[in-house]
Amino acid sequence: MRRFVAIGSGNFQKQETLKIDQFIIQKTGKQNPKILFLPAAAKDDQGYGKRFKQYYRSLGCEVKQLRLWHTKLEKAQIQDCVLSCDILYLGGGNTTVLMQILKEKELLPILKLAYQNGIVCVGNSAGANVWFDYGFSDLYDDGSVYAYVEGMHVISGIFYPHANDVQSKSKHQIPPISKLREYTCFKDEALYFENEIMITHLR
Numbered sequence: 640m641r642r643f644v645a646i647g648s649g650n651f652q653k654q655e656t657l658k659i660d661q662f663i664i665q666k667t668g669k670q671n672p673k674i675l676f677l678p679a680a681a682k683d684d685q686g687y688g689k690r691f692k693q694y695y696r697s698l699g700c701e702v703k704q705l706r707l708w709h710t711k712l713e714k715a716q717i718q719d720c721v722l723s724c725d726i727l728y729l730g731g732g733n734t735t736v737l738m739q740i741l742k743e744k745e746l747l748p749i750l751k752l753a754y755q756n757g758i759v760c761v762g763n764s765a766g767a768n769v770w771f772d773y774g775f776s777d778l779y780d781d782g783s784v785y786a787y788v789e790g791m792h793v794i795s796g797i798f799y800p801h802a803n804d805v806q807s808k809s810k811h812q813i814p815p816i817s818k819l820r821e822y823t824c825f826k827d828e829a830l831y832f833e834n835e836i837m838i839t840h841l842r
Contacts, residue, residue, distance in 0.1 A: 643832040645767035647824030648801035659829045672725035674700045679707040680732025680765040729766030734776035734788045764800040771798040796820035
């Protein structure tokens with residue numbers, strides 16, 4: 640079974656996504672699953688990675704981090720790292736930055752393989768955007784310019800993370816893309832998909 644969780648946003652340190660995180664862990668069917676965290680959308684921010692490790696370890700997970708902007712691992716080693724986890728989690732940040740490094744490291748086929756192999760794949764904000772046909776993104780992280788950024792085309796549709804008034808206003812100023820389905824997700828919410836079909840809206 641192919642499983643994907645798209646999180647709109649949320650501060651895990653404040654336990655804003657606790658129910659979602661517990662749901663993700665439960666989907667592995669393991670008490671102490673292995674989770675691989677990629678903070679690439681945040682340019683491998685060390686503080687972000689450290690906080691994530693502490694949080695998910697407190698939930699009983701074995702946590703590893705893959706810092707794509709700084710790794711010296713070869714492609715085959717990266718693939719082994721990705722395919723050996725139970726949960727693959729792409730963190731938040733900038734969607735364009737994330738797609739840039741995923742393409743540079745030739746990681747898109749590896750992520751898709753992890754998904755096909757039944758690893759529970761998770762994306763938060765920018766980390767969720769890249770799994771869809773397109774993700775609606777704040778290009779410069781300052782609210783000045785929003786655009787559709789092309790993703791991996793795993794889930795058919797457009798994802799709108801951390802939806803709010805500013806983003807919604809910007810959305811309506813941009814022509815829609817074809818007739819793709821739109822998935823809107825507010826803060827502390829997530830969408831759960833099985834075999835590319837949305838099953839439930841998590842809050």
